[in-house]
Amino acid sequence: MAIEMVTETAGKDVTDMLRNAGLRPTRQRVSLAELLYSKGDRHLSAELLHEEAVAADVPVSLATVYNTLHQFTEAGLLREVAIEGNKTYFDTKVSDHHHFFIEGENKVIDIPGEGVGIGELPAIPEGMEVVHVDVVVRLRKKS
Amino acid sequence: MAIEMVTETAGKDVTDMLRNAGLRPTRQRVSLAELLYSKGDRHLSAELLHEEAVAADVPVSLATVYNTLHQFTEAGLLREVAIEGNKTYFDTKVSDHHHFFIEGENKVIDIPGEGVGIGELPAIPEGMEVVHVDVVVRLRKKS
C-alpha cells in the first residue's frame, strides 16, 4: 500500500513534470519517466532503458525510447553525456557536475559534491561563450 | 625547391617515426602520417582524413584510414578524443592537454598551455586508479 502510494505519487509528479515541459503525458512517456527518475540519479543508454521498460511490462519500441530521450533532453529533463565513442548516455541529473568513467565496465558515475574544482578557465576565444564544462575522470581497476 | 626539401624531410621524419613505432612505413601510412603531422596539431575524423588523402592524390580506402588511425593510436602517435556522440576524433597532440569544442561547427581546439587547472581530484573509488582526466569546454558563438 505504501508502494501503491509511492507509485501513484511518482506518476503524478511525472505527469506534471511532462506537462510543465510541454510534453503530452502519454502512457509511454510517463512510464519511461518513472523508470528514469524513480531510482535516483542514473546514466543510461537508450538500449538499456528499452530493456528496462520491456522488463517492466511497458512494451515501448526502441524508436520511441530514442524519440522520448531526445524530447526529454530538449525539454531540459535529461542531459546527454558524451563520454565514449559510439554510445550515447543520458544523465538524469541535469545540474552541473562531473563524471567518473570506469573503463572496461563502460560505467558512468557522478562525481559527488564539488569533487572537482576547475582552477581557472582558459581565455575564451573571441566572440564565444561557454556553454558547459565537462570533466571526465577515466578510471581503471588498479592492477 | 624549399618546398621539395620540406617534403622530403617530412617524409624522412615520418618514415623514422613509423619505424620507431614498429610500423612498416608503407605508402599509405607515410602519406597519412604526413597529412596528419605536417600541419601542426590537428583533430580529425577518419572521414575527414580520408577526404584529405583523396584530395592529395593518395587514394587510400576508408577502411585503411580507420586501420591506420587505430594502429597509430596503439603506437602512441595519436590520441582518441571522445567529445561527441557518434564520431571519433583523433588528436595529433598526445601530451596532456584539454579541449575547446565549438558547438555547431563540430570543431575541436586545443586549450593552449596550462589553461585549465584542475583544482583537486575527487576521492577515487576503492581499488581504482586514474587513467586520464579529460576536460572539454563547450563553446558557442555569443548571441
Add this chain to the structure above:
DNA sequence: ATTTGTGCAAATCGTTTGCATCTGA
C-alpha cells in the same frame, strides 16, 4: 475532430571485418 505520439521496418551513418590480392623488407 484534430493534433500529436507510437510502432514497425527500412534507411542511414560511422565503423569494423573477411578475404583475396598486393607489397615491402
Add this chain to the structure above:
DNA sequence: TCAGATGCAAACGATTTGCACAAAT
C-alpha cells in the same frame, strides 16, 4: 619469399526516419 598491409564489399551496431495507425486533448 612471405609476413604483413591494403582494398573492397559486405557485415555491423547505434541511431533515425517515413508512414500508417492509435491515443490524447
